[in-house]
Amino acid sequence: MKAFLNKYSHWVMLFPFLACFVLFILLPVLASALLSFTKFDSVSWPQLVWLKNYIDIFTADKIFFQKVLPNTITYALIVGPGGYILSFLLAWVLAQLGKTLRTVLAIIIYSPSMLGSVALATIWSVLFSGDKGGYLNSVLISLGVMNEPVAWLTSSETLLPIMIFVAMWSSMGVGFLAMLSGVLNVDRELYEAAYLDGVKNRFQEIIYVTIPSMRPQMLFGAVMALVGTFNSPGLGVMLSGSNPTPGYGGQLIINHIDDYGFLRYEMGYASALCVVLLIFVWLSSRGAYKLFEDKD
Amino acid sequence: MKKKKGLLKFYIILTPVILVMLLPLVYVIFHAFKSTNELNAYPPQFITLHPTLDNFKRLFLLDSQSVTPVSSYLVNSVLIALAVTFLAVLISLSAGYVLSKKNFRGKKGILAANQTALMFVPVAVAIPRFLIIKNLGLTDNFLSQILPLIAMPVSVFLVKQFIDGVPLSLIEAARIDGASEFLILFKIVMPIVMPALATVAILAFQSAWNSVEASQYFISDEGIKSFAYYLSSVSANTASLSAQGVSAAASLILIVPGIVLFIILQARVLNTVAHSGIK
Numbered sequence: 001m002k003a004f005l006n007k008y009s010h011w012v013m014l015f016p017f018l019a020c021f022v023l024f025i026l027l028p029v030l031a032s033a034l035l036s037f038t039k040f041d042s043v044s045w046p047q048l049v050w051l052k053n054y055i056d057i058f059t060a061d062k063i064f065f066q067k068v069l070p071n072t073i074t075y076a077l078i079v080g081p082g083g084y085i086l087s088f089l090l091a092w093v094l095a096q097l098g099k100t101l102r103t104v105l106a107i108i109i110y111s112p113s114m115l116g117s118v119a120l121a122t123i124w125s126v127l128f129s130g131d132k133g134g135y136l137n138s139v140l141i142s143l144g145v146m147n148e149p150v151a152w153l154t155s156s157e158t159l160l161p162i163m164i165f166v167a168m169w170s171s172m173g174v175g176f177l178a179m180l181s182g183v184l185n186v187d188r189e190l191y192e193a194a195y196l197d198g199v200k201n202r203f204q205e206i207i208y209v210t211i212p213s214m215r216p217q218m219l220f221g222a223v224m225a226l227v228g229t230f231n232s233p234g235l236g237v238m239l240s241g242s243n244p245t246p247g248y249g250g251q252l253i254i255n256h257i258d259d260y261g262f263l264r265y266e267m268g269y270a271s272a273l274c275v276v277l278l279i280f281v282w283l284s285s286r287g288a289y290k291l292f293e294d295k296d
Numbered sequence: 297m298k299k300k301k302g303l304l305k306f307y308i309i310l311t312p313v314i315l316v317m318l319l320p321l322v323y324v325i326f327h328a329f330k331s332t333n334e335l336n337a338y339p340p341q342f343i344t345l346h347p348t349l350d351n352f353k354r355l356f357l358l359d360s361q362s363v364t365p366v367s368s369y370l371v372n373s374v375l376i377a378l379a380v381t382f383l384a385v386l387i388s389l390s391a392g393y394v395l396s397k398k399n400f401r402g403k404k405g406i407l408a409a410n411q412t413a414l415m416f417v418p419v420a421v422a423i424p425r426f427l428i429i430k431n432l433g434l435t436d437n438f439l440s441q442i443l444p445l446i447a448m449p450v451s452v453f454l455v456k457q458f459i460d461g462v463p464l465s466l467i468e469a470a471r472i473d474g475a476s477e478f479l480i481l482f483k484i485v486m487p488i489v490m491p492a493l494a495t496v497a498i499l500a501f502q503s504a505w506n507s508v509e510a511s512q513y514f515i516s517d518e519g520i521k522s523f524a525y526y527l528s529s530v531s532a533n534t535a536s537l538s539a540q541g542v543s544a545a546a547s548l549i550l551i552v553p554g555i556v557l558f559i560i561l562q563a564r565v566l567n568t569v570a571h572s573g574i575k
Contacts, residue, residue, distance in 0.1 A: 002476075005478075006476050006477055006478075009476075009477035009478065010394045010398040010400050010477075011400075013390035013391065013393065013394045013477070013478075013481065014390070014391050014394045014395070014406070016383075016386070016387040016390070016391075017387040017388065017390070017391035017447055017452060018391070018406070020387070020443060020444075020446055020447035021409075021410075021413070021447040021449070023428060023432075023443075023447075024425060024428070024443065024444040024447055025413055025416055025421075025447060025449070026409070026413075027424070027428060028421035028424035028425045028428065029416075029421055029424075031421075031424035031427065031428070032420070032421050032423065032424050035423070035424065042427075090313065093306050093309060093310060096302075096303070096306055097303070097306065103562065103563075105310065105314060106562070106566075107555075107558065107559055107562060108314055108317050108318050109313075109314070109317055110558065111317070111321065111555050111558070112317060112320075112321070114502050114551075114554040114555060114558060115506070115550075115551060115554075116502075116505070116506025116507070116508070116524060116550075117506075117508075118506060118508060118524045118525075118527050118528045118547075118550065119506065119524075119527070119547045119550045119551050121528070122324075122527060122543050122544070122546070122547040122550075123320050123321075123323075123324050123544075123547060124320065126323070126324070126327060126540050126543075126544060127320060127323065129540070134340075135323070135340050135342075138338070138339040138340050141339075142339055169316070169317065169320070172317075174450070174495075174499065174569060174572075177565060177566060177569045178569040178570075178572040178573075180566070180569075181566050181567075181569050181570035181572075182570070182573070184570075185570055214573075215573070216572075216573020216574055216575050217569075217572060217573045219573065219574040220569075220572045220573055220574050223414050223415055223574065224450075226415055227414070227415055227416070227417060230417045230419065230420070231417065231418075231419070233419040234508065234528070238528060254419050254420070257419075257420070257422070257423075258422070261422065261423045262422075262423075262513065267423050270423055271423055271424070274420045274421060274423065277417065277420045278417070278420055281415055281417055281420075282412075282415065285415045292574075
């Protein structure tokens with residue numbers, strides 16, 4: 001028995017991870033793909049409807065086209081690349097500082113990324129509270145910027161910008177730390193060599209030396225930024241206090257999935273939306289790989 | 297002199313950023329310790345002049361009248377976070393070791409699958425996860441809050457990258473001395489990869505401590521739901537200002553442990569993510 005265990009130790013050691021991976025990651029993705037071709041209310045057996053759900057998404061779902069899709073694209077384009085570029089720039093600036101200060105600032109910048117959507121929503125809903133006792137409202141009123149309090153979180157115009165701001169605020173996570181150590185580990189001699197080759201300023205230095213020599217960390221950061229973009233699912237719903245969000249102003253594809261899956265129990269349709277989302281994430285990450293993969 | 301001038305420029309760029317990052321957190325801390333009077337003050341004050349524990353008392357006392365006391369949610373969350381952290385570290389360590397140092401059929405496929413799963417978005421598959429939990433008979437079971445969280449592709453990836461840097465000769469020497477594979481893993485590899493395990497612990501703790509998914513979808517028994525879920529249900533109606541104080545107190549409980557853990561472990565985390573590159 002002992003000899004057997006030792007001979008197949010690699011499978012024994014791999015098994016717990018593999019089992020959970022298959023059960024809670026691989027299988028759900030496959031099941032999503034299969035369910036997306038069915039009509040399913042979670043009680044009776046799924047009925048095959050082939051591509052009907054997908055056709056409905058792109059032809060019949062008005063809210064998806066007028067609200068959810070534009071919201072999601074705006075949100076993803078700003079929070080994804082925006083948060084990523086901000087992470088890199090902050091990492092680069094921090095790397096120029098002394099060790100103690102750098103560590104303290106890194107902790108401050110990283111901290112918001114540790115908050116889940118619940119803590120995020122609680123903090124910011126206090127700050128953006130819609131009556132005149134809300135902190136932002138009272139500051140703006142006392143500065144004379146406006147006269148009447150604004151219902152920041154329940155107005156369909158201000159909810160999305162606030163969600164984007166909060167998501168950016170909390171986007172400096174493990175990818176940011178990876179890029180920070182990436183910048184710190186760039187070989188000093190490369191910079192000297194580059195100046196001999198005609199690099200003239202800090203900006204050129206970043207483009208021609210820093211980024212190329214930390215490509216692997218840049219790629220890891222990009223993948224983390226991508227995942228992070230869709231990882232605060234409840235944000236808009238919790239900030240505004242309702243799903244659907246007021247006037248669908250902060251409705252992202254994830255909330256749309258929740259709405260159909262768990263409020264209306266149209267799980268086949270919701271699964272098709274999931275597949276659309278997963279394909280979108282996968283394509284974007286292919287883009288990141290193309291950009292940073294080792295070309296040699 | 298030139299060097300100092302260069303740094304000044306960075307301070308000017310950094311100061312507003314750091315303020316924006318820090319102030320909301322400071323505000324919640326102040327808010328949590330405000331008395332009802334100060335919460336009702338108009339215009340609202342940033343700084344708390346007379347800190348009290350009223351909000352915390354109210355958080356724990358008010359709800360002792362309801363069916364499920366707040367302390368019950370808190371205890372559940374502590375148990376969930378400890379279990380998820382311990383199990384995630386254990387399985388990421390063993391999987392990371394095997395995927396780094398062993399050669400066997402299927403390894404390439406598993407590595408590729410894990411790397412693809414780095415971009416996995418858990419919320420996108422809430423529905424099939426719900427069905428799987430249901431079919432495993434885990435609805436209303438405490439385990440439904442633990443098991444879905446312990447397979448972390450990112451953790452396995454980080455541990456594997458870190459173990460790649462451990463010389464094979466060290467492991468072979470132990471093997472020649474007759475050490476079993478399990479002994480090698482726990483006695484030789486584990487002490488060396490402690491920084492990576494600290495990182496995994498932080499990431500796992502963070503995802504478990506903040507998790508609402510299971511309480512929301514898999515569980516109807518209030519007695520086993522998580523603290524984060526409880527907070528999401530009270531903060532949904534923070535209309536009154538005194539309720540804001542209570543939810544600030546509650547969110548402080550949700551925020552502080554993770555940040556403290558990170559402050560303790562940050563040097564190890566930075567050491568780990570230096571190996572994080574995807575090639």
